[in-house]
Amino acid sequence: MNTLKIVLATLLVLALGAGAFIWSGIYNPGADSPHWKLTYALMEATRERAIEHHSEEIKVPANLQDSELILKGAGQYAAMCTSCHLAPGMKDSELRPGLYPLPPNLSLAKVDPREAFWVIKHGLKMSAMPAWGMSHDDETIWSMVAFLQQMPGMTEAQYKAIVAQAPPDEDMGPMDNATMPATPDSHTHTGGHQHTKH
Known part of the structure; x- marks a missing residue:
């Protein structure tokens, strides 16, 4: 009985201490x-x-090795991911140094496809990683995963070439050059659709 009282008292003190710290x-x-x-x-x-x-x-x-899927993923990655996760030839970005925890440099690290899909779709709490599944379907997310399997080891020239060939990212319509000024980091896909990294 005394032991129980001690345990309960200890828990109460810890709870009060935590509450005081938060407040x-x-x-x-x-x-x-x-x-x-x-x-x-x-x-x-x-x-x-x-x-x-x-x-x-x-x-x-x-079909993660499918060239069309990889090509689509290249465009998605260039439009949505480079400011945080970089790309071949990128040393840093304006946004990345201020993030904590620091996002992994995905141009150097090969990720598990299942884990990459889950993180891209659901995001991560208390980080800058958004839940892209709120605005992108599973096929599009798998295209990003397919591209991530290919990117480590790419040269800057190879990366720029595949992004230039990527199809337009229709999901990024509201963020096109009608509402955002072109920058040296902008890239244009075939068909004249322009993306700006953000």
Whole structure:
């Protein structure tokens, strides 16, 4: 009985302490204030294991090597992903240094297709990774996964060539050059449709 009282008292003290910490506002949520190393390690391990768990039942399509699918994915990646995940020949972007945690450089790292599909579709909480499944269908997401399998090892010239051949990204219509000024980073696909990295 005494042991139970001690346990309950301890839990109460911890709960009150946590509540006081939250209410005080002293926690710094700024992206320029890194977590403690232990906190970061625990969050990273939790995230990685969760992605593995939630993606393990996903069935990878047999056509990930299809050239048309890869070509479509190249255009999608160039339009939506380079500011955070870079591309062959890119050293950095205006956005990337301010992100925490820092997104992986996908031009260098080959990712598991099932995990890539799940992350692209569902996004990641408390990061800059959006849930693209809210605005893109599964086929389009698989095209990005197909391209990601090919990108590591590409030269800058090869990357630019495949992006130039990619079909227009109709989902990016509202973000075309009618509403956003052209920049040196803009790229034009066949058919004259222009994307601007964002």
